Amino acid sequence: MKLAIIGATGKTGRAVLDVALARHLDVTAIVRHADRLTVTVPTIEKDLFALTAMDLAPFDAVLCTFASGKKSDYPRVNQHLVDCLTGTPTRLLVVGSGATLFLDEQRTKTVGDTLPLIMRHSSREHLKARQVLQTSGLNWTYVAPPMNYLPTGPATGTYQTGHDVLLADHNGDSSISYADMAVALVDELQHPQNERQLMTVAWR
Template sequence: MKLAVLGATGRTGILVVREALARGHEVTAVVRNPDKLTDKHDNLQLDGSPFQGMRKVTFFTDLIRPMVDAMREVKVTRLVFMSSWYTKYNSADPFIVNWVLKPLLLGQSLHNKAEMEDFLETDCLDIRYTLVRPPQLTDSEPTGKPVLCMEGQSIKSAERKRFTCCRKDVAKFMIDITEKDEHIQKSMAIASG
C-alpha cells in the first residue's frame, strides 16, 4: 500500500512511518524540515511540506483543506488523521479538562482541531476518513495489550485504566485501521490497554 504521512518527523509521526515500513508499505514522508528525517529505507520517500515554518494556531484547518483537495484530484479517498481527546466542549467532561486544560494550556490547538473535524464531518462525505483521538501521549513502551477504542470524544473512565496512550500503540492502531479499512467516517477515542 502507498501511504503519505504528514508530520513524519514528529514524535508520533516517525513511529507511524516506521510501523508502515516494517509492514512493507511504501511511505512518502511529508515534513516541514526534511533535515529532521534521518531514517533511510528503500520504501521511504521524502517530501518537503509547503507549510514549512508554519506555527500558527490554524495549522490543522490550513492543512486539511488543501490536502483533501489534492486527495480528490488524484482520486485517493482514505484518510487517517490523529486528533485528540476533548476537542469539543461537553459539560459532562471533567472540571479540570473544561476549566484548566482547555482554556489555559490546550484551548487554541483543540479549538482548531475541532474546526478541522467539523470540516471533515460536513464537507468530506466522499472521503473515507478516520479521526484517531489519543489522550496524553507518552514515550513509554507498549503494554502488549490491545488498544482500547471507542467512538466519540474520549473513553469513559470505567473502561480505561489511564489518561495516556503510548505513541507506539497509536502508530500501530493507525496502520491497523488503514490496512483493515475500519472505522470509516468515525472519530475513535483510544487509550493504552
Template sequence: MKIAVVAANGRTGKLITAEAIERGLDVTAIVRRDNKSAATQVIQKDIMDLTKEDLASFDVVIDAFGTWDPEKMDQHSATLGHLSDILAGTKTRLLVVGGAGSLYTDQTHTTMISDLPTFPDAFQPVAQGMKKSLDALRKRTDVNWTYISPAADFQAEGPRTGSYTLAGEEFTTNEKGESTISYADYAIAMVDEAQQGQHNQQRISVLGK
C-alpha cells in the first residue's frame, strides 16, 4: 500500500507518518519545507501546488493540514477542496484529520458541541473553519473520503496506549466519562482506517479508552 501524508511536518502528520512506516507501508511525506518526518520519500510542495500527477500513484492520501491562525481559517476549506478536486474520479482514498467541534450532541444531528455555550471561545475559530471544510466535503460524491474527528481533548503529548474506541458522528465519552485521545493513539486509528477502509464517504470519530 502506498500512502502520502500531506503536512507530514506537523505534529499529527509526523506521528501518522511514523506509524505507517512502522507497519512497513510505503510512505511519502508531502511537505512545504524541509522534511522533518520519518519518511525518506518526499514531495516538497505547497498543498495548493499539488497536481493530479503528483498523487496518481497513491492508494491513500492522508490530509493532516491544520492551522490555528484566526486569519487563515479559510485555508482548511481551500486546501481540502483542492485535494478533493485533484483526487476526484480516482480510486485514491482521501483521509482527513478533522476536528471535534463539529461532533453532534445527540442522534438528532441538530446541534454540534461547538454550538453549546460551554464550548471554549478560544477554539471557535478553528472549529468553525474545520466545520466549513467538512460541510463542503460532504457534498463530494466524486471522492472516496473519510473524515476522522478526534475526541474533544486532543492531547499532543498524551501517551501511546495502543488502543482506542471507534465512534460515529455523536460526541462520545469513555467509561470514565472522558472524551480524550492522544495524538499517538489517533495516529494508530488513522493508519488502521487507511489499511482497512471501512468508512467511505463518512465522518467517524475516535477516542481513548
C-alpha cells in the first residue's frame, strides 16, 4: 500500500507514521516543514491547499490529520482533497472531530450540542467538513475521536469501533490515546471495515 499522511508532523500524524513504518507500509509524509520530521521518509513539502491531483495520484490511500485553530478551514480542506481525488480510486481517510458524534442511540443530540455556545460554531464547521465527504463520490472515511483524545495515553493495542454514536468503556469513560488511535487508523487502512461511512474509536 502506498500511503500519504497529510500532517505527519502533528501529534496524530506522527503517531500514525510510526505505526505505518513499523508495519512496513510505503509511506510519504505531506508536511509544510520537512525539517520537523523525526524519521527519514519520502516527503512532499507543501501547504495542503497547494496540493494537486498529480501530487496525490501515486497513492492508494491518503490520510488527512490536518488541524487548525481556524475552524472554517476544515470544510475547505475536505473540499480541496475531494477536488484533487475525484475520479480516482484513492481512498481518503480524514481524522475529524468527536463533536460530530451523537450522544446515544436515540440520535437526537450530538456532542457539539452540549458544548458552550461559544464552541458550537466550531462543531458546525466540522459537520460541514464531514458532509463534504458524504456528498462526494470518493471512497471516504471520516474518523471521529471519542470525548477524551489523549496525547500521552498508553498504547494498549485494544479498542472498539463504531460509527456515529459516542463510544465509552464499561466505566462510562469515552477515551483513547493518540497511540491507539494510530493503531486503529492503520488497521482500517489495511483491513477496511468502514468505507464510505463514519467511524469512531474508543477504548473498551
